[in-house]
Amino acid sequence: xxxxxxxxxxxxxxxxxxDVARRAGVSSATVSRVINRNxxxxxxxxxxxxxxIAELGYVAxxxxxxxxxxxNRTVGIIINDLVDPFFAYIARGVEREATRQGRLCLVSCTxxxxxxxxxxxxxxxxxxxxxxxxxxxxxEDRAYAAEVTRRxxxxxxxxxxxxLCGRPSLGTDVPTKVVEYDNEGGxxxxxxxxxxxxxxxxxxxxxxxxxxxxxxxxxxHRRALDLRGLREDPALIRTGSLNRRFGYDGIRTALxxxxxxxxxxxxxxxxxxxxxxxxxxAGVPVPGQVSVVGYDDVPVAQELRPxxxxxxxxxxxxxxxxxxLALGDPDGADYLTPVQTSATVGTTLVVRQSxxxxx
Amino acid sequence: xxxxxxxxxxxxxxxxxxDVARRAGVSSATVSRVINRNxxxxxxxxxxxxxxIAELGYVAxxxxxxxxxxxNRTVGIIINDLVDPFFAYIARGVEREATRQGRLCLVSCTxxxxxxxxxxxxxxxxxxxxxxxxxxxxxEDRAYAAEVTRRxxxxxxxxxxxxLCGRPSLGTDVPTKVVEYDNEGGxxxxxxxxxxxxxxxxxxxxxxxxxxxxxxxxxxHRRALDLRGLREDPALIRTGSLNRRFGYDGIRTALxxxxxxxxxxxxxxxxxxxxxxxxxxAGVPVPGQVSVVGYDDVPVAQELRPxxxxxxxxxxxxxxxxxxLALGDPDGADYLTPVQTSATVGTTLVVRQSxxxxx
DNA sequence: AGGAAATTAGTAAGCGGTTTCCACTCCCGT
DNA sequence: ACGGGAGTGGAAACCGCTTACTAATTTCCT
Numbered sequence: 001x002x003x004x005x006x007x008x009x010x011x012x013x014x015x016x017x018x019d020v021a022r023r024a025g026v027s028s029a030t031v032s033r034v035i036n037r038n039x040x041x042x043x044x045x046x047x048x049x050x051x052x053i054a055e056l057g058y059v060a061x062x063x064x065x066x067x068x069x070x071x072n073r074t075v076g077i078i079i080n081d082l083v084d085p086f087f088a089y090i091a092r093g094v095e096r097e098a099t100r101q102g103r104l105c106l107v108s109c110t111x112x113x114x115x116x117x118x119x120x121x122x123x124x125x126x127x128x129x130x131x132x133x134x135x136x137x138x139x140e141d142r143a144y145a146a147e148v149t150r151r152x153x154x155x156x157x158x159x160x161x162x163x164l165c166g167r168p169s170l171g172t173d174v175p176t177k178v179v180e181y182d183n184e185g186g187x188x189x190x191x192x193x194x195x196x197x198x199x200x201x202x203x204x205x206x207x208x209x210x211x212x213x214x215x216x217x218x219x220x221h222r223r224a225l226d227l228r229g230l231r232e233d234p235a236l237i238r239t240g241s242l243n244r245r246f247g248y249d250g251i252r253t254a255l256x257x258x259x260x261x262x263x264x265x266x267x268x269x270x271x272x273x274x275x276x277x278x279x280x281x282a283g284v285p286v287p288g289q290v291s292v293v294g295y296d297d298v299p300v301a302q303e304l305r306p307x308x309x310x311x312x313x314x315x316x317x318x319x320x321x322x323x324x325l326a327l328g329d330p331d332g333a334d335y336l337t338p339v340q341t342s343a344t345v346g347t348t349l350v351v352r353q354s355x356x357x358x359x
Numbered sequence: 360x361x362x363x364x365x366x367x368x369x370x371x372x373x374x375x376x377x378d379v380a381r382r383a384g385v386s387s388a389t390v391s392r393v394i395n396r397n398x399x400x401x402x403x404x405x406x407x408x409x410x411x412i413a414e415l416g417y418v419a420x421x422x423x424x425x426x427x428x429x430x431n432r433t434v435g436i437i438i439n440d441l442v443d444p445f446f447a448y449i450a451r452g453v454e455r456e457a458t459r460q461g462r463l464c465l466v467s468c469t470x471x472x473x474x475x476x477x478x479x480x481x482x483x484x485x486x487x488x489x490x491x492x493x494x495x496x497x498x499e500d501r502a503y504a505a506e507v508t509r510r511x512x513x514x515x516x517x518x519x520x521x522x523l524c525g526r527p528s529l530g531t532d533v534p535t536k537v538v539e540y541d542n543e544g545g546x547x548x549x550x551x552x553x554x555x556x557x558x559x560x561x562x563x564x565x566x567x568x569x570x571x572x573x574x575x576x577x578x579x580h581r582r583a584l585d586l587r588g589l590r591e592d593p594a595l596i597r598t599g600s601l602n603r604r605f606g607y608d609g610i611r612t613a614l615x616x617x618x619x620x621x622x623x624x625x626x627x628x629x630x631x632x633x634x635x636x637x638x639x640x641a642g643v644p645v646p647g648q649v650s651v652v653g654y655d656d657v658p659v660a661q662e663l664r665p666x667x668x669x670x671x672x673x674x675x676x677x678x679x680x681x682x683x684l685a686l687g688d689p690d691g692a693d694y695l696t697p698v699q700t701s702a703t704v705g706t707t708l709v710v711r712q713s714x715x716x717x718x
Numbered sequence: 719a720g721g722a723a724a725t726t727a728g729t730a731a732g733c734g735g736t737t738t739c740c741a742c743t744c745c746c747g748t
Numbered sequence: 749a750c751g752g753g754a755g756t757g758g759a760a761a762c763c764g765c766t767t768a769c770t771a772a773t774t775t776c777c778t
Contacts, residue, residue, distance in 0.1 A: 016734055018734080025757045028736095028760080029736080031735095032736060032757085038737095039737090039739085042755080053480065057512075057513045057516070059481065059485055060735075061755090063487060064427040064734035064735040064736090065485075065736075067422045067765090068762080068763055069762090082451045085442065092440070092442050095441060095466070095468055098469075099468070104465055104483075106466075109454055125418045128422060159373075182740085300658075303659060307663055376765060377765095385727075385728085386729075388765095392766095399726065401724075419764085420764055422765090423766090425764075426732095426733045426734065426765070427732080427765040427766040428732090428765085646775070719778105722775105723777095724776100725774070725775085728771080729769085731767090732765105732767090736758105739760085740758085740760105741758080742755105743757105744755085745755085746751105746753085748751100
């Protein structure tokens with residue numbers, strides 16, 4: 001083996017607190033105190049230690065620190081996909097609040113796999129994250145719920161907190177915190193809006209039928225129909241995926257079947273975008289002949305032409321709330337208030353150009 | 360203080376490896392061996408230990424593990440903003456590859472602050488991340504480069520790697536790995552394309568002038584002009600931010616000045632989107648009267664009408680490459696190949712509908 | 719049968735910090 | 749002068765896990 005420059009080559013051992021102590025002529029305890037500023041240290045000593053730290057390029061070992069007792073100041077977040085704006089905005093809220101509190105953020109993605117989701121909870125537990133935030137709707141599945149419950153308890157026993165963000169609670173006896181948004185109310189509001197515009201036959205498109213989010217949105221939709229005395233037509237409820245493709249195909253199929261409808265309620269904005277694309281391709285004017293609405297108000301809603309009428313969810317705020325719920329707000333005066341275990345953020349109707357009166 | 364249910368209340372100490380050992384009637388070393396499968400253990404013993412682990416709900420402490428020698432299997436990534444698709448795609452590539460290698464991903468955002476960026480490198484160093492991936496163009500700034508260099512060395516000394524993703528190397532004597540994309544080439548290609556469509560006066564809009572990305576794109580742009588024998592008109596180079604607003608305002612101003620141009624080269628897709636919006640608002644047909652191109656090929660490019668002609672960067676692949684460069688590909692046969700220190704991913708011209716021949 | 723080799727399990731020394739006790743100076747009041 | 753606080757700094761016991769190194773059985777040959 002050829003001789004190479006040792007400096008560029010070697011992964012030499014990094015300096016430890018003992019090295020710093022030696023160099024500064026003090027004990028490691030003193031160095032620790034200088035770093036943490038949690039104990040009086042003479043000015044002159046402090047300076048010597050700080051100089052030694054700088055000279056050695058000392059960087060504390062977060063693992064040793066975490067092990068020795070101090071919390072490791074980390075929060076974990078589990079989302080479906082980093083690129084999906086719905087999740088990205090929530091993640092941004094979490095990341096911002098975590099950073100504000102001087103914490104680091106472990107982000108991991110399930111890409112839709114339940115198995116992966118459970119594995120990630122365990123991984124974050126191993127990392128002793130101060131909080132684990134689980135984002136996105138959940139599926140109705142007894143075994144799965146039991147698995148999540150078990151992990152919530154384990155996390156709690158370890159002094160951490162599982163936060164469910166955008167999915168219903170697992171029951172009052174399971175130690176979790178919950179951040180919800182008003183799916184039912186938003187769906188009610190936007191359906192009602194369509195009805196006041198004269199629409200009677202509204203095609204509900206997309207959303208896996210067992211997903212908590214879909215269920216809640218459908219409930220709101222139905223309640224609005226019901227309150228206005230409209231009969232629900234099963235043929236108009238077409239659940240499925242939450243992507244653009246499904247919206248596109250759904251409309252293609254509906255048109256081919258000559259299904260009668262004057263409005264489309266996409267289970268989210270992606271589906272609505274696909275629907276609009278299919279309508280455009282078929283030469284059906286929006287909102288001239290068919291109106292379209294979505295849900296979430298992600299950026300694509302404003303890119304579409306006509307711009308999409310949808311329901312806004314304060315996604316970033318949900319992320320912030322999730323962190324606060326779990327860890328508290330160090331700046332806030334919340335030590336006065338009782339410990340919150342859940343928060344609900346409101347949804348608002350955003351009227352743009354994709355809805356018109358029924359012809 | 361009122362008496363509360365101890366079970367729901369207490370953050371009781373989690374089970375340790377010693378608890379498991381006691382319960383299974385073995386030593387902690389044996390438990391460790393069962394968990395890590397790196398040493399032979401009798402089948403019967405293994406079963407007893409595994410049972411004890413399950414009964415106690417034992418979860419290993421990643422910090423203790425990392426301290427005791429095993430790598431902590433973590434990679435850190437520093438980006439500007441989670442919500443920006445440009446960064447989100449790269450982050451996704453990193454996250455996917457990290458997960459594939461059984462590692463966890465620490466994601467943190469600078470929100471544009473240099474100070475924050477340097478602080479985050481330190482924080483990830485403290486976490487002893489196996490690799491730290493720094494994403495996005497860099498500014499020409501001597502002091503700043505020196506700070507990054509110092510940290511690259513420190514990281515290297517600790518056995519970790521700093522990967523620069525989308526920015527030029529700091530020099531061959533600085534121990535980093537680099538993943539670049541061909542900014543210059545892409546800009547050359549798209550400018551050349553505009554020229555072949557007959558455009559002679561192309562307005563280059565956006566991009567901070569000191570940003571490495573802007574510099575490279577401008578170089579490519581200029582080279583194309585030069586090669587076709589076109590004189591560069593300084594009035595047509597208008598650097599600035601990389602957001603939509605800047606594109607919008609830039610066009611408004613240019614139109615108000617009655618600046619003469621038949622094509623716009625947005626420094627990225629956001630700027631191009633803003634430009635198109637301003638042109639639409641001003642009643643200037645695209646691409647009828649003015650052609651527009653962007654750079655990056657983020658999703659918005661396909662939402663715009665007309666769809667945006669732009670340069671595609673394989674963002675997700677960059678993320679994957681960054682991780683592989685730093686950590687190798689455990690599945691690949693790369694132990695045969697020399698250690699790579701840099702990779703360049705190609706850019707490709709994506710022709711859509713926003714460019715037409717000059718009238 | 720007797721000892722070498724192979725298996726399997728335990729002991730204990732770290733890993734790099736934090737933190738609880740203690741010890742040692744000074745400085746002050748009486 | 750002397751007892752007693754402040755004000756500082758050190759020694760050493762952990763935190764929970766990995767991993768030499770060592771020890772105790774079996775197993776297997778000759």
